[in-house]
Amino acid sequence: MSQPQTLFDKIWERHIVSQQPEFPTVLYIDLHLVHEVTSPQAFSGLSDRGFAVRRPEKTFATMDHAIPTLPRSLPVEDEQAAAQLERLENNCREHGIEVFGMDSDRNGIVHVIGPELGLTQPGQTIVCGDSHTSTHGAFGSLAFGIGTSEVEHVLATQCLLQSKPKSFEVLFEGTLPEGVTAKDMILAFIQKAGVGGGSGYVIEYRGAAIEQLDMESRMTICNMSIEAGARAGIIAPDEKTFSYLKGRPFAPSGEAWDAAVEDWKTLPTDEGAQFDKSFNIDVSTLEPMITFGTNPGMGMPIIGTIPELNHGLPAEKRDSLEKALKYMGLEAGQPLIDKKVDVIFLGSCTNSRMNDLRAAASILKGKRISPEVRMLVVPGSQTIKRQAEEEGLAKIFMDAGAEWRESGCSMCIAMNGDQLKPGQYCISTSNRNFEGRQGQGGRTFLASPLTAAASALTGKVTDVRNIYASG
């Protein structure tokens, strides 16, 4: 009788090409996702050595990081970005790789379109030159970010050299209170575990509160695994997973579908399987979260106060906090509620899917955002954009005074002109609040779509539960 295995163990074992004690494991990669920013030097490296892409049919590309979210009919003004996009187009054509470019109706943020197109499937190994590749783990796949050298390795061999990370079980139990979302769950976890808490681990998220979540919420959770330092985040596939994937363009169909589902049902972690470490969170105690500092771990409940500098913090944590507060223009011990903000960004691979837009629209419907704020709503893909327009969500956003944009990474990484001015405060549904992330001198508060929408109405940091209470 073999040892009980975790979901991670099972996927790892299935993909071993070669395993010898003195070398890292050679792991086969089922799906390689590519975008314009981390691939050019990988393709150049490949051509310099005269290699072809080994499995172009397992490789899919999109344009997302540096593309403008202005109408697609307009030329890309940034010369460097235009050259980079053209380079991706050429590389894909040369190697026979399907690319969902700016004029494709399937274009979107890489971690939004993978699942949307049914490319992402349970039991796979999935890589991309982007740290938020962990998103795809929501489907019970082992998905992680890689650097450009590794992009080149996968293009050439469809394999990677990997040492097996340890496993970390994060149990979310209880029932989510109203106004509290998956985004708040993951921000709470990162605050407790710290930005290095998952380093060296693949996290499996389990428990009743995870099982209750729909697929989009599971993607939000897995997306931010990297912010806790984890290699990857994974959630066991179940009926919700199968239901989401059925009928999608690249998902199996007919008999192949039935066979795939039977196989996927064998993936979840076995009873009695061991994890290297474990952590529990009772979600019934959670509140909407907001970050106040310059890494995703510097967060608190929205009605909380920023920690005091001298409350038993070790010296180096005190220094980091002091530096962060100085950058953010905030004071220790200060609440954030009612803090005036300048920009609201609803978008990114963390929160730009249909339910995120629906949640925000439910708050903004029939209302106007504060005249003191600028709100950008950036759907995660062209498919989402079309669906949101059909459902009337786009109209709600525009009638409210928000800007309704084309899809792309946009203000999450601020490579395309969508960015903060120095000193501006932004409530953002994205995943990083590092100094200058959303524009030099820009100050980011990470939060959920509900918090973003509620704050857009008032122009200040707002607890969405008050909006519910006042009706």
Added chain:
Amino acid sequence: MQKFQVLNSPVVAFPINDIDTDQIIPARFLKRIQKDGFGEFLFSDWRYLEDGSPNPDFILNHPQSQGASILLAGDNFGCGSSREHAPWSLMDWGFRAVLSTSFADIFYNNALKIGLLPVQISPENSRKLFQTFQSSPNTTLTINLPLQEWTVSESLSSHFEIHPFAKQCLLDGIDQLTFLLSFEKKIAEYEVSHGS
């Protein structure tokens, strides 16, 4: 990849924790399609003033940092993005090794791939090293990769861990892709047996 054997160098002592990849190389510089020339943009938002002139308070701009090839940084170095542009910019500036109590996983792997040696040190040694380099900036540190040892003096020295395979690649200057390609037969066998 350039071989790494023994390195003796002055050290840039930068006592900031959680230095993320957006600080190491801001995203706006990632639109380049070349692999070289990123050293100019290393720590750009800290290194240059608004008018583009060097920030005299930033450690990389101090005279004693010039010619240093070792960076001593605070905890959790390289957290954030998977951008390999981060180790590229460090190496292009002139660094060949980074010392920290902890490295983000992706950064650590990316660094090894290009020949930038990440050396993990204990919190106690981190404190001692910062004290040493901040009080005597001209002190040098030696990293001996074959012996897996770093040394400042007889009383300040330690062993460090590195995966034997990564170590051999650095010692021999071997690019890991060459090694991966040697598995062609096994990769083909895997594909056949998995109906790929």
